[in-house]
Structures are given as structure tokens and as C-alpha cells.
Amino acid sequence: MNKIKLFCFPYAGGSAMIYNKWEPFLDGSIILKPIELPGRGKRIKEKPMTSLDEIIEDILNTIESDIKVGEPYALFGHSMGGLIVHQLLEKIQTNKMPLPMHAFFSGKGVPHIERKKKNYHLMDDDTFKKEIMNLGGTPPNFFEYPELVDIFLPLLRNDFSIADTEIHTQKYEQRTINITAMFGKEEEFCEEKRNGWKNYTIGSCTLKYFKGGHFFIHDETKEIVKVINNELVTFAKA
Template identity: 50%
Template sequence: MKKIKLFCIPYAGGSAAIYNKWKSHLSPSIELNAIELAGRGSRIQEGLYQNISEAVEDIFKFISKDIQQAPYAIFGHSMGAMLSYKLVQKIRDAGYVEPVHIFLSGRGAPGIKRDDKKKYHLMNEEEFKEAIMKLGGTPPEFFEHPELMQLFLPLLKNDFKLSESDDIHADLKPFDQNLTVFLGKDEDLTAEQCDSWKKHTNKLCNIHYFNGGHFFLHDEPKQITKIINHVLLDRIYE
């Protein structure tokens, strides 16, 4: 049976475990490789990333051997989408085998300036907690346990700092892969941020909208993986 690897990068504060529920929905021909970022899950003892380049280099080292041996695709949600975008740039610049497809979820296209965009990492602790609760994705009862907060908040705030440090003036260098973009209908994104993903590929860009806000990822595992299956199985047998 032909196989294709799918590397999945989590959102801010998320661990590799957020993709566990996908395993029962993905085709047997797709090998799920959820990437554990430093400072969480099995890597909880490791120091947090100081900048985007450090995070991208870490992910690149993690997958560099595998991407030379089998066809693969990359998926990232929110901060993970930004890291995926920069990771593929690094792979291309390093002359490695590039992914057959790129999935970008829960994030607007880079290069679009918004003066009204919230800067979560600049908020004080109380503002930050309130904003995170409104954003969703973190169970409300989590904030009732000081010991968990003490461990999780520094990680989460550092992730937001990385996510919000994206260079809006970055040069446009379109990919030579098809892009599939997943977005929530109620996300805090402008039409320009959504549609501008089409500028980042020399090929096709398909945008899918889901009911809900930023964490539609947790509500639509069957529909998301159905699209991934369709896209990647076409690539395996073409």
C-alpha cells in the first residue's frame, strides 16, 4: 500500500495530542505525524522557543530525515499554520524534498496589516486570561486551578508572542504546491486576510469555511479529515 506522511503542527498552547482524534478518520494510506513542540507534552521539560526561527529550525530537524524518504504533506492550525508556512519556505531554501500539499488552518494570509488586531502577549495576566477564555479552546475550569495556570500561562503567552511576531512586510514568494485553507466562519479575519492566501501559491488554493470560530478544528474532525483524505489520496495515486 502506498503511504503518505502528514505532519501536523499544533496551535498556541497546544500539544501533539490535539490531533489524536484524527487517527480514526484518516485513511490507512495517510500516516499521521503530530509534531510535539518544545515545552509541552513529552517535551515539557525543554525550554520555550525564543523566536520563530528557533521554532522552525527545531521542527525542521525533527522531520528532515523523514521528508527525504516518502511523500508528505504539512498541516498547521493558527500558530501552527504560520510555522507551517515558514517551515515550507525553509525546506525549499534548503533544497530538500518539498511537500506534495500544504494545509493551512485558522489563520489569515501573511502580509496583511491590521491596526485593530489584538496583541495578546502584551496584555496583563487578567486581561490575557479573559481574552483566552473568550477565544475558546481552553476549558473554563482550567483557569480555576492555580497550579495548572502557573505551568500553562507562560507557555501560552510565549506562543502568542511568537505567533504575533510575524513579519507583515515579508517578501511574497509563492509556493509551487496546491494549498488547502480551513477557516471558521466566525473568526476575527477580514475578507482580504482570507482571500490573500491565493497569492501564496503558483497553483490552486481551495478555501473551506466551517461553522464556528477559531477552534472549529475541534468541532469538525470528520469533515476536515474527509477533505484531507480526498486531497492526499488523489496525490498518492496520480
């Protein structure tokens, strides 16, 4: 049986540890590889990076030895993690490295269609906190703990600065990889932002919808992993 490495990237302010709960539900042919970014999780003592280019270089340095000809792998990213997957694909192709067999974009619309920006990173602290709570994904009483806020808020603001300054271009490149785009049924994505992923591949492109809003990733673990298994296991058993 072929083994498939699944590299996973977190959302803004998130840690790669969110993916650890997938382990019991993943097919045995899939090797889970959550990628931690500086400033969180086991890399909490490292200074967060302030640009997407820096992040991509850091990730490539981390996973380069795992990307080899004849060894299949896939990429998964939620929200800012989806932006990372998109930019990482460009870098991998530029560097003439083997492309993944599959890319999963979760809670992320296509980058070539500009979205209405809120510029979270420019908000004052009170407004920023309120907007973050409205997005979901943060425990309701989180901001009652100043010691956590002091660590988390600057990191989150930094990540949103990266996401909010995303460069949009009307150009996009079709690749041979398969794509699955995942969305919460209550997410505010226009149809073009969702369906546009079909323009990024000459392979298959599937859209999947889950209960909830932007942070459906926390509550729909089994259903998300089921989709991943269905997409990757057929290849593994070939």
C-alpha cells in the same frame, strides 16, 4: 499505494496530541505525524523556545530525515501552527529540500497582509485570561486550577509573543504546491486575509469553511479529516 506523511503543528499553547483523534478517520494511505514543540506534551520538561526561527530549526532537526526525494508529504498547521507551516516552507525551499505536495493552513490568514494586533503577550494576567477565554479552545473552568495555570499561562504568553511579533512583508513567493485554507465561519478574518492564499501557489488553492469560531478544529474533526482525505488520497491511489 503511495504513503503520504502528514506533519501537523499545534496552535499557541497547544500540544501535538490534539491531532491524535484524527487517526481513526484518516485514510490508510496517510501517515499521521504530529510534531510536538518544546514545553508541552511529551516535551513538557524542555524549555519553550522564544523565537520562530528557533522553532523552525528544531522542527527541521526533527523531520529532516523524513523529507526525502520521492516520498510525498504534506503539512498542516492551525493558527500559530499555520505560521509555522509558512515559515517552514521558506526554510525547506532555502535548504533545497523537497517541497510538500500540499500545505493546509487552518485558522490562519495570509502573512503578507497585516492584521489588527491585540498584543496578547503584553496584557496583564487578568486581561490575558479573559481574552484567551473569548478566543475559545480553553475549558471554561481551566483557570480554577492554579497548578495548571502556573504551567500553562507562561507557555501560552510565550507562544502569543511569537505570534504577535510575526514579521509581515508585502512580498510572497508562488510555489508549485497545492494549498487548502480552512476557517471557522465565525472567525474574524477579512476577505483579503482569507483569499490571499491563492497568491501563494501556481497549483490549486481551495478555501474551506466550518461551523464555529477560531477553534473549530476541536469540534469539526470528521469534516476536517474528510477534506484532508479528499485532497491527499487521489494522489496516494495514483
